[in-house]
Amino acid sequence: MSEPEVVLRAVRPSDESLARAAQAALAPDGFDFGLWADGEPWLSYLDRLDREHRGVDLPPGRVPMTFLYAEVEGRIVGRTSIRHSLTATLCVQGGHVGYAVLPDERRRGYATAILRQSVAHLRERGVGPVLVTCAADNPGSLAVIRNNGGRPDTSWPSSRPHGDHVAEILRFWID
Numbered sequence: 001m002s003e004p005e006v007v008l009r010a011v012r013p014s015d016e017s018l019a020r021a022a023q024a025a026l027a028p029d030g031f032d033f034g035l036w037a038d039g040e041p042w043l044s045y046l047d048r049l050d051r052e053h054r055g056v057d058l059p060p061g062r063v064p065m066t067f068l069y070a071e072v073e074g075r076i077v078g079r080t081s082i083r084h085s086l087t088a089t090l091c092v093q094g095g096h097v098g099y100a101v102l103p104d105e106r107r108r109g110y111a112t113a114i115l116r117q118s119v120a121h122l123r124e125r126g127v128g129p130v131l132v133t134c135a136a137d138n139p140g141s142l143a144v145i146r147n148n149g150g151r152p153d154t155s156w157p158s159s160r161p162h163g164d165h166v167a168e169i170l171r172f173w174i175d
Contacts, residue, residue: 007071007072008068008080008117009069010069011034013043019036022079023036025103026100026103052064053066061087063083063085065081065083065084066084070101070114072110077101077102078110078114080118082097083096083097084125085127086131090131093169095130096130096131097119097130099115106140112147115145119148128175130174131171132145133171134169134170136168136170142170148174150174151172151173151174152170153170
């Protein structure tokens with residue numbers, strides 16, 4: 001099976017309705033699609049994403065980050081948050097890359113393509129190896145990480161609140 005043609009692109013001013021729909025689609029999973037605060041005006045949000053990308057006026061605990069939508073044949077299928085460096089918190093949960101695929105678009109290889117391109121983006125910035133984390137009870141994400149060459153970090157057992165239960169968080173390194 002060939003990998004789908006996924007294009008990572010910047011969020012556009014015309015994407016507000018798409019962002020709201022994606023946020024609503026992932027709400028039942030307890031996942032924040034856009035990292036968009038309730039009540040934050042759209043243009044202010046876009047300005048914040050630009051500042052975060054450039055590493056300007058970052059709040060405490062935040063690192064420079066590139067936030068991109070994943071598009072296939074003109075439709076948004078997911079997103080990625082590519083963190084240019086790590087904090088102590090991101091070393092435990094979050095890692096360099098956080099990605100999501102909309103529920104109706106899953107099981108088509110999009111997440112594998114999103115992570116592969118996100119890792120390539122980090123390599124272009126001189127970052128490597130790349131840390132990716134996920135809950136042990138997320139078989140889809142585990143497969144995506146392994147499909148991208150993720151090597152388990154067996155020295156790092158961790159448990160964190162995850163929704164209504166405590167999940168074991170696994171760490172993987174991608175060279």
